[in-house]
Amino acid sequence: xxxxxxxxxxxxxxxxxxxxxxxxxxxxxxxxxxxxxxxxxxxxxxxxxxxxxxxxxxxxxxxxxxxxxxxxxxxxxxxxxxxxxxxxxxxxxxxxxxxxxxxxxxxxxxxxxxxxxxxxxxxxxxxxxxxxxxxxxxxxxxxxxxxxxxxxxxxxxxxxxxxxxxxxxxxxxxxxxxxxxxxxxxxxxxxxxxxxxxxxxxxxxxxxxxxxxxxxxxxxxxxxxxxxxxxxxxxxxxxxxxxxxxxxxxxxxxxxxxxxxxxxxxxxxxxxxxxxxxxxxxxxxxxxxxxxxxxxxxxxxxxxxxxxxxxxxxxxxxxxxxxxxxxxxxxxxxxxxxxxxxxxxxxxxxxxxxxxxx
Amino acid sequence: xxxxxxxxxxxxxxxxxxxxxxxxxxxxxxxxxxxxxxxxxxxxxxxxxxxxxxxxxxxxxxxxxxxxxxxxxxxxxxxxxxxxxxxxxxxxxxxxxxxxxxxxxxxxxxxxxxxxxxxxxxxxxxxxxxxxxxxxxxxxxxxxxxxxxxxxxxxxxxxxxxxxxxxxxxxxxxxxxxxxxxxxxxxxxxxxxxxxxxxxxxxxxxxxxxxxxxxxxxxxxxxxxxxxxxxxxxxxxxxxxxxxxxxxxxxxxxxxxxxxxxxxxxxxxxxxxxxxxxxxxxxxxxxxxxxxxxxxxxxxxxxxxxxxxxxxxxxxxxxxxxxxxxxxxxxxxxxxxxxxxxxxxxxxxxxxxxxxxx
DNA sequence: CTGTTAGCGCATTCAC
DNA sequence: GTGAATGCGCTAACAG
Numbered sequence: 080x081x082x083x084x085x086x087x088x089x090x091x092x093x094x095x096x097x098x099x100x101x102x103x104x105x106x107x108x109x110x111x112x113x114x115x116x117x118x119x120x121x122x123x124x125x126x127x128x129x130x131x132x133x134x135x136x137x138x139x140x141x142x143x144x145x146x147x148x149x150x151x152x153x154x155x156x157x158x159x160x161x162x163x164x165x166x167x168x169x170x171x172x173x174x175x176x177x178x179x180x181x182x183x184x185x186x187x188x189x190x191x192x193x194x195x196x197x198x199x200x201x202x203x204x205x206x207x208x209x210x211x212x213x214x215x216x217x218x219x220x221x222x223x224x225x226x227x228x229x230x231x232x233x234x235x236x237x238x239x240x241x242x243x244x245x246x247x248x249x250x251x252x253x254x255x256x257x258x259x260x261x262x263x264x265x266x267x268x269x270x271x272x273x274x275x276x277x278x279x280x281x282x283x284x285x286x287x288x289x290x291x292x293x294x295x296x297x298x299x300x301x302x303x304x305x306x307x308x309x310x311x312x313x314x315x316x317x318x319x320x321x322x323x324x325x326x327x328x329x330x331x332x333x334x335x336x337x338x339x340x341x342x343x344x345x346x347x348x349x350x351x352x353x354x355x356x357x358x359x360x361x362x363x364x365x366x367x368x369x370x371x372x373x374x375x376x377x378x379x380x381x382x383x384x385x386x387x388x389x390x391x392x393x394x395x396x397x398x399x400x401x402x403x404x405x406x407x408x409x410x411x412x413x414x415x416x417x418x419x420x421x422x423x424x425x426x427x428x429x430x431x432x433x434x435x436x437x
Numbered sequence: 438x439x440x441x442x443x444x445x446x447x448x449x450x451x452x453x454x455x456x457x458x459x460x461x462x463x464x465x466x467x468x469x470x471x472x473x474x475x476x477x478x479x480x481x482x483x484x485x486x487x488x489x490x491x492x493x494x495x496x497x498x499x500x501x502x503x504x505x506x507x508x509x510x511x512x513x514x515x516x517x518x519x520x521x522x523x524x525x526x527x528x529x530x531x532x533x534x535x536x537x538x539x540x541x542x543x544x545x546x547x548x549x550x551x552x553x554x555x556x557x558x559x560x561x562x563x564x565x566x567x568x569x570x571x572x573x574x575x576x577x578x579x580x581x582x583x584x585x586x587x588x589x590x591x592x593x594x595x596x597x598x599x600x601x602x603x604x605x606x607x608x609x610x611x612x613x614x615x616x617x618x619x620x621x622x623x624x625x626x627x628x629x630x631x632x633x634x635x636x637x638x639x640x641x642x643x644x645x646x647x648x649x650x651x652x653x654x655x656x657x658x659x660x661x662x663x664x665x666x667x668x669x670x671x672x673x674x675x676x677x678x679x680x681x682x683x684x685x686x687x688x689x690x691x692x693x694x695x696x697x698x699x700x701x702x703x704x705x706x707x708x709x710x711x712x713x714x715x716x717x718x719x720x721x722x723x724x725x726x727x728x729x730x731x732x733x734x735x736x737x738x739x740x741x742x743x744x745x746x747x748x749x750x751x752x753x754x755x756x757x758x759x760x761x762x763x764x765x766x767x768x769x770x771x772x773x774x775x776x777x778x779x780x781x782x783x784x785x786x787x788x789x790x791x792x793x794x795x
Numbered sequence: 796c797t798g799t800t801a802g803c804g805c806a807t808t809c810a811c
Numbered sequence: 812g813t814g815a816a817t818g819c820g821c822t823a824a825c826a827g
Binding site: 473474475476477480487488489492511513514515516517 | 796797798799802803804805
């Protein structure tokens with residue numbers, strides 16, 4: 080037998096008839112060994128069921144001896160409850176989404192739901208595939224990041240018959256429930272704040288295209304603010320595909336200053352690019368905020384502890400997760416009683432945090 | 438019907454008998470509508486099976502019309518193939534693990550395996566629970582980060598009957614397969630390199646305790662190097678529970694210099710704490726590397742683009758993922774033919790990258 | 796290329 | 812508090 084990996088061969092119980100090993104033991108094996116019916120084992124293994132202490136003890140012992148592991152796959156088929164929800168996030172390298180996931184986990188676990196994660200890499204196509212595969216596993220609910228999806232994805236989610244929550248956005252046409260905020264509004268607020276501090280020529284650093292929909296929403300917010308405030312337009316440096324890296328932030332700030340020497344401030348699509356920009360200014364000998372002020376988005380750790388500390392928009396990612404988790408628990412519980420909750424939208428707060436970089 | 442979420446009500450086909458809606462359609466519904474047997478539908482839905490083009494077209498049409506979604510849960514039960522592997526990582530906010538996951542995904546998806554993620558938050562207890570729940574879903578294989586686990590976790594994995602791969606470590610007593618490197622050796626190499634550059638009083642910044650096992654391995658490597666090189670001992674600043682934050686890196690560098698003013702270099706358990714230390718030096722007006730050299734671990738983006746750029750140990754996280762993915766594909770394929778591969782250990786390279794901070 | 800039969804492992808439903 | 816029968820939705824194995 081291969082080292083460490085194979086099924087442990089059990090000595091057969093004297094008078095017990097057990098299936099040839101190498102197979103995982105089933106409930107029937109446990110039942111035989113404990114001298115009870117399969118149904119009793121099933122009951123013993125879930126809390127909140129009435130079983131005599133003695134019987135339960137015998138069953139637990141048999142489970143231990145056989146190394147029995149419940150097969151959820153069969154349970155799900157039979158009970159039509161999979162006990163998990165899925166959350167799809169763009170990236171697993173992002174403290175914002177990490178906090179959100181932590182929030183979801185904390186809430187749903189209390190209700191006995193497991194959270195399964197998938198990441199889309201900011202790609203609509205990847206999201207589409209992921210939604211398809213996830214639905215095949217029959218989740219009890221599904222949480223998506225962002226409010227724009229392929230038509231096929233929308234159709235699949237709409238007819239999946241489980242609660243759907245979109246987070247981190249304010250979709251104009253939600254699939255069902257929403258927990259989030261307007262990325263455009265948040266960015267607009269940031270630009271207005273900089274204007275209030277006296278900055279009069281403000282540039283924008285972000286990605287190209289619409290792949291990161293939250294990123295392009297932020298660009299829209301910037302554009303609106305510039306228009307409202309009558310600031311000089313056109314100061315946009317668009318780099319490649321999102322997510323924009325620190326390195327690209329550095330490149331962008333050089334280009335911004337080269338193309339429009341009069342700029343006195345730059346807002347960046349995220350703290351990562353803002354950080355890259357600030358570090359590049361160090362290297363170039365440009366004082367921040369003396370020569371140019373720089374602000375980011377997301378309140379990442381790197382913005383909080385950079386020198387100078389970077390002005391940003393904080394969105395309380397953890398709360399988004401908690402709120403989505405609570406909403407999901409409510410929706411799945413209702414769903415189980417055959418009730419479909421009316422659409423709900425929960426707006427989460429954001430706030431501009433001014434620091435040394437502006 | 439609730440807005441957007443419920444099953445789309447279909448008009449019943451004229452002579453077709455379909456189940457009352459509100460339920461998800463099953464293969465039987467598709468079969469009836471396409472005028473074929475259930476088995477033929479099953480075949481049509483997986484590639485590599487021989488079905489006449491015409492029949493397949495009818496089936497695909499029926500699937501579309503009904504909005505049918507395959508139920509993997511039933512398929513898994515019947516075929517004993519779940520088509521997924523699980524990877525458990527400590528954190529979903531870490532570019533190293535993110536790269537590793539990307540590597541795994543890329544490889545296993547080619548073989549039609551889906552990757553499901555779980556995160557343990559660096560907690561052995563959370564890992565234990567996660568392993569239990571994951572095994573209940575019958576993955577075809579499981580990838581764990583790190584080489585230390587609770588005895589119960591080990592037992593469960595050993596008897597699960599599926600391939601197990603530990604990554605990012607060099608366990609003294611592996612559960613089964615391994616793809617990784619020695620964190621202690623890597624840190625030792627870093628200290629030796631600094632010594633080669635003339636640094637003679639080197640401190641260590643890291644977490645307390647053993648919760649981050651890779652972190653404590655790195656500390657061991659540091660201690661060994663200091664001893665081998667005959668450097669002054671005891672220069673260790675231990676902060677709280679891992680993972681150590683940027684903020685803690687800043688606090689630590691102050692304490693290090695306060696307690697041992699003679700230190701001329703500091704190695705940090707990760708690039709994040711190194712970054713925090715470098716930024717704090719900026720604030721304190723301590724030149725890096727003039728007053729003190731600082732090095733990190735992991736080759737994170739933040740180390741690459743900080744000013745000054747931070748010396749680090751690069752471990753090629755993406756390759757670890759690819760190698761683990763390839764190993765997993767081999768192991769699951771063998772497993773399906775009833776073969777258990779002998780234990781394998783694949784050592785992945787690391788290298789010290791010297792930058793401006795030393 | 797297509798259909799029939801059987802059963803995967805469990806939980807629901809009803810007995811007792 | 813416990814047991815027996817039944818079926819969840821699908822695929823393996825075989826037949827044609």
